[in-house]
Amino acid sequence: MEAFTTLTGIAAPMPKANVDTDQIIPARFLKSISRTGFGKHLFANFRFKEDGSENPDFVLNQEPYRKAEILIAFENFGCGSSREHAPWALLDFGIRCVIAPDFADIFHNNSFKNGVLPVKLPREVCAQLMEDAKMGENARITVDLERQVVVRPSGEEIPFQIDPLRRHLLLNGLDDIGQTMQHAPAIDGFEAKQRAAQPWLYGA
């Protein structure tokens, strides 16, 4: 996983609540067995018309948002299906940070595991950032994970909260399986105790 430290880029405004993972990447594109290549299908039902041509009204088909690295939306972003293809598609398109008032739990977890940073900020701040983002090319927004601030184009800094462990893993691009493997003796011990107490859970 690529570490996330500071990102300065174009932000795309998506003033919608409940952006579900079926919108982010429809199920018919989940057949790949790789983690990459999903970017071309990101928001496919909105980005493309039935004949496959681009829908010019959709934000990611407009300049400068084709190069967006940040997405700003409203409540409950990433609800629905657990598909990790959603953060894979965002990442593959080039989006490494989503800012919203809150996120659905599974998407929130999946994002961290792939170096996509979900930033929670109050609705009115998201609305303000969307206004900033509408200024286009010159409205770069900075997301600084080290200092836990979002910097508006005006230079104003907005602090955000984040789980310290997740911040640490993301800043260093760490793989949690390797970390958990260090607890192998404790897992062995747990299994020995559980096997004695609940033998029906073993050897099925």
Next chain:
Amino acid sequence: MSAQKPRTLFDKIWDAHVVETLPDGTALLYIDLHLTHEVTTPQAFDGLRAAGRKVRRPDATLAVIDHNIATDASRYTGIVDPESRLQVETLEKNVVEFGVPFIPLLDARQGIVHVIGPELGRSLPGMTIVCGDSHTSTHGAMGALAFGIGTSEVEHVLATQTLLQKPAKNMQVLVEGNLAVGCSAKDITLAIIGRIGTAGGTGHVIEYAGDAIRALDMAGRMTLCNMSIEGGARAGMVAPDQTTFDYIARTPNGPKGEALARAIEWWRTLPTDAGAHFDKVVKLAAHEIAPQITWGTSPEDVLPVDGIVPDPEAQEDEARRAQFRRKVEYMGLKPGQKLQELPVDVVFIGSCTNSRIEDIRMAASIARGRKVADGVRAMVVPGSGLVKKQAEEEGLDRILQEAGFEWREAGCSMCLGMNPDKLKPGQRSASTSNRNFEGRQGPGGRTHLVSPATAAASAIAGRLADVRDYQPKGDV
């Protein structure tokens, strides 16, 4: 231990599975059962391979194919779509390489992962159960802590049999009283989501309680827990009781004899203690719940069957007005229109929400002696090969086919538009599945979520129907 603080069902299962607590409060949580399917695992097995890691507990892992496959006779001659075939073949190779127990496509026990786990007796009370699939919440009906995970977490569980988790908050949904005629667990769950919204349970585990929940059979409890994720909760649970134990005793792979007796002894200690704390409580009166139908593109857009399409312009703020305009436009509706006037093109009875034998019996009881309306395609897709077999033994397939329903092979089918069963653009469905998102059943498809009884009645009426007008004719 007598001075111990009263705990919820969730607290007890959580506490029993914490291997270690990290300094920041994150728990290393032990996972008792890991269910896997073809869609969310290929990248996880690849990760293991790249790192030279093994599956830690193949005996606690089970793989099945469900999402990608056709539910007609074509499954017997091989998967046509090359990408689907590759995904299925990839799982078939991975289970051999990593030694994971596997139910092949043509096995009699094949079916939707959330149907077969409980049915085979693999999903049991007190367990922690995960799967790379958000509807893993279904297994909470057994009195287990069951939740969906992403592919990175699938890899983590395969390698370590644990997950790094922060404890969730406790939420209780109390449903008291008797359910009205024509209503079932699906109407309860839609009514709950209508009340709490799609983010109402975010960060929480829901425990369903109250006498209306106690009265539900296991299939009903599974329907309820299945849709917890649609209310934002990663997990839903029902405390195990005699109904649960009797169900497990009938399963082929559940504990038997002395092991079962010993297990039940522990399971009886699991229900929430009197006085345990819930961070949030929601109460519903069962008798006030009418048959429910969704009108929009989120499961919270739900109304009683006699409801009318809401007016976007009457919503309180512009963001909501814009969102409602989009929903009404996408669904091809007019504000003020009666839901019951909407003609349906397709009726889908199936999915991990409503494809169990009880659901099929419910649909057959309405279909018996009646005919599917002209121009309506109505399909019944059993949740597993075992459900299909049982239904055929009871003659339900005949009743349904005589009424004009298609009787199909087990799979996820038209729930999610990633196999040949899809809506065409503009088609309207009455569906017993769980999500009415834009494009969920196929691009441009318009989904109304309903119970199996309402779906069957709608197939006969040719429009969204009030099941109370279509009561069973005689015994099924």
